[in-house]
Amino acid sequence: MPSKKALVRRPSPRLAEGLVTHVERTEVDVDLAVEQWEAYGEALRDHGWETIEVEPADDCPDSVFVEDTVVMYKNVALIARPGAESRRDETEGIEEAVAALGCSVNWVWAPGTLEGGDVLKVGDTVFVGRGGRTNAAGIQQLRAAFEPLGARVVSAPVSKVLHLKSAVTALPDGTVVGHIPKMDTPSLFGRFLPVPEEAGAHVVLLGGDKLLMAASAPKTAELYSDLGYEPVVVDISEFEKLEGCVTCLSVRLRGLYA
Numbered sequence: 001m002p003s004k005k006a007l008v009r010r011p012s013p014r015l016a017e018g019l020v021t022h023v024e025r026t027e028v029d030v031d032l033a034v035e036q037w038e039a040y041g042e043a044l045r046d047h048g049w050e051t052i053e054v055e056p057a058d059d060c061p062d063s064v065f066v067e068d069t070v071v072m073y074k075n076v077a078l079i080a081r082p083g084a085e086s087r088r089d090e091t092e093g094i095e096e097a098v099a100a101l102g103c104s105v106n107w108v109w110a111p112g113t114l115e116g117g118d119v120l121k122v123g124d125t126v127f128v129g130r131g132g133r134t135n136a137a138g139i140q141q142l143r144a145a146f147e148p149l150g151a152r153v154v155s156a157p158v159s160k161v162l163h164l165k166s167a168v169t170a171l172p173d174g175t176v177v178g179h180i181p182k183m184d185t186p187s188l189f190g191r192f193l194p195v196p197e198e199a200g201a202h203v204v205l206l207g208g209d210k211l212l213m214a215a216s217a218p219k220t221a222e223l224y225s226d227l228g229y230e231p232v233v234v235d236i237s238e239f240e241k242l243e244g245c246v247t248c249l250s251v252r253l254r255g256l257y258a
């Protein structure tokens with residue numbers, strides 16, 4: 001039976017200093033963010049996930065966005081090399097966490113940059129966004145790490161949003177969902193469903209028909225319900241102010257041998 005473990009990382013007290021690139025900076029309520037983070041973890045646990053806290057990285061304002069620090073494929077963890085220099089120190093704690101779980105560990109090396117938010121896995125296809133945070137060398141290294149394990153790596157331009165997964169994720173049947181105004185190349189994704197809200201494009205697959213998604217996408221939640229899915233809604237407003245979404249607050253591990 002596949003493991004259902006999820007890595008999460010407690011928000012830094014410096015969260016409000018987190019990076020913003022494609023949105024205007026607005027004030028972040030750090031206490032509220034911590035409450036929202038607790039509720040997010042609760043939602044994972046309520047649906048059978050064991051949450052594992054990565055050692056906090058309090059000097060790194062964006063460290064709560066743990067997804068960006070590692071990419072998992074089967075039992076192999078590829079430690080990212082964030083394109084944002086202020087995020088580079090975040091990877092130390094994640095290395096320890098994945099090694100402790102018995103993963104085989106690989107690294108992205110300079111001049112490569114890669115952030116986990118740019119990587120979308122749909123079965124054995126691994127889409128990787130080439131944009132502000134992930135460069136061509138990073139993509140080549142991802143290919144070298146995962147193609148020998150059976151992955152097919154497909155690269156996609158990303159210019160309108162922070163990461164590939166700020167624009168697209170996928171439903172349990174592999175249909176890619178995205179908000180077209182934020183996408184560079186909708187035709188790249190094969191079976192594709194457009195959704196009416198940007199945050200509606202972000203789903204975390206909790207298992208079965210359950211989709212974890214943000215409260216800021218009510219029309220898309222209705223669309224998913226109509227299609228037979230069960231949205232599990234969490235409010236992540238304070239993270240959205242920093243261009244975070246539901247996907248970036250955890251790393252789900254399903255391919256562990258343990």
Ligand SMILES: NC(=O)NCCC[C@H](N)C(=O)O
Nearest residue numbers: 018019065117242243244248
């Ligand atoms: N995977 C993600 O969507 N990560 C969000 C990162 C937001 C953070 N403020 C950053 O700019 O790096």
